[in-house]
Amino acid sequence: MNKKIQIVLIGVSLLSMIGCNFDVPDRTRSIQTSETIEESKKRGVFFAEYRPNREIIKKAWVEIPWVYDTHGNTVKYEGQILYINSKDSIGLSRTWERCMNGDTSNGNIGNGERYLIFRLTEEELSKDTLIYYIYGGKKRKCMGELQLIKKK
Template identity: 75%
Template sequence: MNKKIQIVLTSVSLLSMIGCDFDVPDRTKITQISETIEESKANGVFLAEYRPNRELIKKAWAEIHWVYDTLGNIKKQRGHELYIEAKDSIGLSDSWSECEQGDTSNGNVGVKGKYLTYELTEEELSKDTLIYYIYGGKKRKCMGELLLIKKK
């Protein structure tokens, strides 16, 4: 009797693991982030690369929101996201007064927690220069203006 129970439990366990696809993560309906500018270009979602005026920022680029469909293909979504890789934990504000109050609508998120994200409008994306104010660093205060200049 014990051997039959053991066989049944083992069979049920194996069937549930195979049937539930534990080894294949479902990547659908989750907004994806390209880890590099090169990956963004390869995925066909790259929009623009930006050059920062501060050494605190390593890289900055914009891409289209995207997800995997059920077949594993990339499906572009609406909206544009700016990704900024910073050397320190920072936030961005649209105005100096928001920055001084520590009012930032974002933080380091994304791939391995190293990208700051900022949603861009069509109007912002069309501009050659984006202006934000940096909050954070070791002193947790407004550190000044950040200019992102679109590379051509």
């Protein structure tokens, strides 16, 4: 008797999982991050690449936020976001004073890499050089200027 109940419960569980799409994550609702600059260019969301002057930063680029639609196509949103791929958890501030007070933008996300997400204004995008202050590294302190130089 117990074995029959067990089989029925397992069957119901499997059917509910398959019927509710537990096996396929829905990627249509959340903002996606391109894993590489090349992928960003391929999807048509790439805006600019920047060359960081700090060793803790691996790469940095700006792209237009995007999601998948129900057919798996890329849909762009308004604005531009700076993605910084770092070797360690970091924060970013627009002023030295904010950095010293610990007022930083911390936005590391998954995908096997560490990304700091920072929304840029139109004024910031119009400049060739952006100066920010990074907080983090092994000593967890402000490390001075991070210059991101737009590649032409």
